[in-house]
Amino acid sequence: MANIIKEQQAILEKLKIHELNKMQKEAIPIIETNENTILLSPTGTGKTLAFLLPIIKALDADCKEVQALILVPSRELAIQIEQVVREMGSGFKVNAVYGGRAVSKDKIDLKHKPAILIGTPGRINDHVRSNRFSTYYIDTLVLDEFDKSLETGFESEMKAIIKELPSVRKRILTSATQGVDIQPFVAFKNPKTINYLKDVVSKLVVKRVESSSKNKLPKLLELLLHLGNQPGIIFCNLKDSIQEVSNYLEKHQISHGCFNGGMEQKDRERTLIKFRNGTYQVIVATDLAARGIDIPELKFIIHYELPRMKEEFTHRNGRTARVNAKGTAYVLAWEKEYLPDFMKDVEVQKTLKEGVKKAQYWQTLFISGGRKDKISKGDIAGLFFKQGNLNKDQLGVIELKQDCTFVAVPVTLAAQLVSELNNTRLKKKKVRVSVI
Numbered sequence: 001m002a003n004i005i006k007e008q009q010a011i012l013e014k015l016k017i018h019e020l021n022k023m024q025k026e027a028i029p030i031i032e033t034n035e036n037t038i039l040l041s042p043t044g045t046g047k048t049l050a051f052l053l054p055i056i057k058a059l060d061a062d063c064k065e066v067q068a069l070i071l072v073p074s075r076e077l078a079i080q081i082e083q084v085v086r087e088m089g090s091g092f093k094v095n096a097v098y099g100g101r102a103v104s105k106d107k108i109d110l111k112h113k114p115a116i117l118i119g120t121p122g123r124i125n126d127h128v129r130s131n132r133f134s135t136y137y138i139d140t141l142v143l144d145e146f147d148k149s150l151e152t153g154f155e156s157e158m159k160a161i162i163k164e165l166p167s168v169r170k171r172i173l174t175s176a177t178q179g180v181d182i183q184p185f186v187a188f189k190n191p192k193t194i195n196y197l198k199d200v201v202s203k204l205v206v207k208r209v210e211s212s213s214k215n216k217l218p219k220l221l222e223l224l225l226h227l228g229n230q231p232g233i234i235f236c237n238l239k240d241s242i243q244e245v246s247n248y249l250e251k252h253q254i255s256h257g258c259f260n261g262g263m264e265q266k267d268r269e270r271t272l273i274k275f276r277n278g279t280y281q282v283i284v285a286t287d288l289a290a291r292g293i294d295i296p297e298l299k300f301i302i303h304y305e306l307p308r309m310k311e312e313f314t315h316r317n318g319r320t321a322r323v324n325a326k327g328t329a330y331v332l333a334w335e336k337e338y339l340p341d342f343m344k345d346v347e348v349q350k351t352l353k354e355g356v357k358k359a360q361y362w363q364t365l366f367i368s369g370g371r372k373d374k375i376s377k378g379d380i381a382g383l384f385f386k387q388g389n390l391n392k393d394q395l396g397v398i399e400l401k402q403d404c405t406f407v408a409v410p411v412t413l414a415a416q417l418v419s420e421l422n423n424t425r426l427k428k429k430k431v432r433v434s435v436i
Helices: 008-014 022-033 047-058 075-088 103-111 121-129 146-151 155-163 217-227 239-251 265-276 310-317 377-387 411-421
Strands: 036-040 068-071 094-097 116-119 140-143 170-175 192-195 204-211 232-235 256-259 282-285 300-303 327-334 362-367 398-400 405-410 424-426 429-431 433-435
Touching (some): 036 047, 047 075, 047 170, 075 094, 146 170, 300 310, 362 411, 377 398, 377 405, 411 433
Parallel strands (some): 036 192, 068 140, 204 327, 232 282, 300 327
Antiparallel strands (some): 362 433, 398 405
C-alpha cells in the first residue's frame, strides 16, 4: 500500500509551494468546517489546491471505494486536476474520465477504485448508469467551474448524477464569474460564500491594432514579430479560420499549434504539451481555449476574429494578466470592421516595432513508457544524461503520463537523440523514442 500523506505542509513541500495565497488560507478552513461552500475566484488563483487539500485530509485510507467526485466542464480541466493530485503525492489513487477517451481505459482504471474520481458529467453519468463504481461512499462533491458546465449543456447529466449520490455531506462549487445561477438540483442549503472576484485589480491592457486590408494575416504576422518570442494565444471563431491562420504561420516559420473541438483529444493534449514546454510559441484556438486548460502565464492574447459576446471577450482576455501579472489583449480589426460596444473605446496601437525573434529552440520527443511502467521523471532524466549525453541545460520539461512521456530537447539534437535512444531499455521495458 502506498504511504498516505494527509499533512498540508508535507503536500505543499512536494508541490514546491512555500506559502498559500490569501484566498487559499481563507478557503481551506471554511471548506473543512462547512457542508456547502461556494468559492468565487478568478482563473489562475489556485482554487484547485484550495479544495483538494481539505478533500485529501478527509479521505479514509481504509475505504477502497470512490469517496470524492469532482465534476468539470472539459477534458482539459479533468486532466489538469488529475495531474495536480498526482503531484501532491498523497498516496491516494486518482483517475480522470472524460469523453474522447476510450471507455476500455476507464474500465481498467475503475477496476481498482480511485479515492478521488474526476470527470466530465457526460462520461461520469455513463459510468454511474452502468454501475462501474459505487456511489454510496461518495461524501464530497465538487462542481468545478459550475457556470461553464451549465454553458456547455451538462445540466441534465449533473442532475442525474447528483440524484444517485445518497451519502454526500459536503458540496463545493467553484466559479470564476460573478452571479452564478445555482439551481435547486445542486441541493445547496445555507452555503458559505468566499468571494475573491470583488478584490481583483486587473493589470490587463487592451489595445486595438488596425489592418488597412480586410485580409488581416499580414498585420497578424507584423504583430507577432513585434511581440518577439513571447507565448500567447490567437483566438478565432471558426475551425476554417484556424486552418487559414495556421497555414500562413507555417509559411512564415512561426512555431505554433492548433486547438479546437474538432480535433482528436490526443492531438489537443499534444498541442498543450508542446506549448507548455516551449516547442510552440503560440496556439491558434477557438474559445475552447479560453477556460479550463493547463497552460502557463501568457504575455498576450490576440482576438484575430472578434468575439460576438462580451462574455467571450472577457474569458479570452482572462488567459492573460492572471492573478497579479500584467498582460495585453490585442483586438486585431480591419479599419472598416464593425466593433461591438464593449470594444469601441479600446486604445489604438499605431506603430509596431519589430522585436527580437529567436529561432525555435525546443523540440518534443515522445517516449512509449510512462507511469504504469513504474517509470519516473528521474529515470527519464537519467536516460538522457547518461545515454543521450545531454547536460542539464539541454534537458527541457518532462511530462510523465500514464502510458507515455514527452520530453523537450534542443531542436538541433532531436534527430540524433532519436537515433541513439530509440529501442533502448528503461525499467525493463523497451521504449520507442520519436519526434512528434
